[in-house]
Amino acid sequence: MSINQLTSFRQELHQSPEIAGEEEKTASKILSFISKLNPDEIIENLGGSGLAFIFKGKYPGPRTLFRAELDALPIQETGNPSYKSTVDGKAHLCGHDGHMTIICGLGEKIAEKRPEKGEVILLFQPAEETGEGARRIMDDPSYEKIKPDFAFALHNLPGFPLHQIVIRKGTFAAGSTGMTIRLTGKTSHAAHPDAGINPAFAIAQLIQTLPKFPDQLNGFALVTVIHSEIGSLAFGTSAGKGSLSLTIRAFDQEELDSLLEKIEKEVERVATHEGLKFEISYLEAFAVSKNDSNAAEIAETAVEDLGMDISQKAEPFRWSEDFGLFSQTCPSYLFGLGSGEKCPQLHEPTYDFPDELIETGVKVFEKIARKINS
Incomplete structure (x- = not known):
């Protein structure tokens, strides 16, 4: 797909939000998208409505997981994009529609050029907003098939310049x-x-x-x-x-x-x-989101290689992210992607994920995957 097609897909997800525990239709759309890329294995109903797609390399190597969130928020959208939420009282006001689209775009890149070694896992997690999804994923017997050597995730960050990569070693979020x-x-x-x-x-x-x-x-x-x-x-x-x-x-x-x-x-x-x-x-x-030093070196080198604008966060964020549980169990790295200094804050009823970030997120994740699995 072109960036324009990915943008249309993101806006389609935005129109049909599902909150934690109700993500079946969203998962179905993701399944339809990525199954066309012929992953080596698909795991459905993971920890509920979660999905994992496994792309295997020719040779043994690390298993690298990239995570996105399926759920929206139980808040009425008051902004008025042409693709406004069609579900009363529910909306993608945290950007998970954008995060999912970025991982789908990464899937296209990995399918075009398969990993040489190890495995690349694309994980779509339910119930991030309630802090329940990561635990359900890990408690699922199928988790052993995707238990990673490295795990990566991003979160868009209003208040930071568009496309800026916000990094921090050690604790990233409370x-x-x-x-x-x-x-x-x-x-x-x-x-x-x-x-x-x-x-x-x-x-x-x-x-x-x-x-x-x-x-x-x-x-x-x-x-x-x-x-x-x-x-x-x-x-x-x-x-x-x-x-x-x-x-x-x-x-x-x-x-x-x-x-x-x-x-x-x-x-x-x-x-x-x-x-x-x-x-x-x-x-x-929500567990503390703690960035592993080895994973940090890989991700931050990838961002530097891409010549992107980088901001070192002096203090951790006080908000929490369900990705923290991954960071407590394997080498992980969570980073921020600036969504504009004038962008409405997360969970505000007028928030909307900036589509310009899709390509940026895909580039960073692909660079990380190539560094580990090529």
């Missing part, structure tokens, strides 16, 4: 975890609160103390209170249950895990002291 604490006491009449056990005091204490826990760590960490609920709007009743939800993030995986452990112990201490039962649940867990 890990984060959503935590909900449910506390159960005893409901009583509001005139006799002493006859019940109200969780309000425990929740008030946790709201004040937990955000200060990162101060105990050496590196960056953050505890953000995002939601709290106590009892119900019944003025004659003293609450007997409540909940507190937090987002916990850090730049180091060990410090993130340590912070979660400290919070759990504090919840147990406070709940016990107040005579409350407690339950802790986790949602949207």
Whole structure:
């Protein structure tokens, strides 16, 4: 396909977004596109609606994986491109339509000139936005067929010059975890609160103390209170249950895990002291995205060879990416692709992936693949 045809394909994906857990039609479009390139093996229904395409070389060598995301966001698009989302309340407002198209363009290049050694894997992952997809992929028995020696991914970055490559060794993006604490006491009449056990005091204490826990760590960490609920709007009743939800993030995986452990112990201490039962649940867990030094050398040399504009990021990004789980299990590299200084930010209802980036992304990924598998 020409770049114009790839652009049309990206816009087709943009028109028909599917959110995490619902990506079957999107996967079908990807399957139709890449199956025509005659990969050596196709794995369907990987971790749900995920897909992997294997291109094998003539000789033994490294297995190199390139990942894109299938899912869109449950947000109404308010921009007005000619290819605007046709699905009410859902839109590709993070650029995953563009990321998928870049990997499809890479597939064309790999099919034209097969790898000489090893394997090139094109992975299309479901449920990135919820932090569930990478784990589902790795828990799938078929993952052994694609378990990589190197893994690469990119993410478009509004606020950076168009086509600029944003790089960083070590941590590229924070890990984060959503935590909900449910506390159960005893409901009583509001005139006799002493006859019940109200969780309000425990929740008030946790709201004040937990955000200060990162101060105990050496590196960056953050505890953000995002939601709290106590009892119900019944003025004659003293609450007997409540909940507190937090987002916990850090730049180091060990410090993130340590912070979660400290919070759990504090919840147990406070709940016990107040005579409350407690339950802790986790949602949207993202591992720290950490760039391996060897993978970084390969990718950054590729970008330099292409003569591209490079920006070295001084600090990691505070947002999280599900690719982090790959980086915790194999040599991996995540980099940014500038989508324009005036481009709307990710997840904004007017965001739209710049089609000019398709060719740039394909060039970088192909250069990396040739360096490893040629």
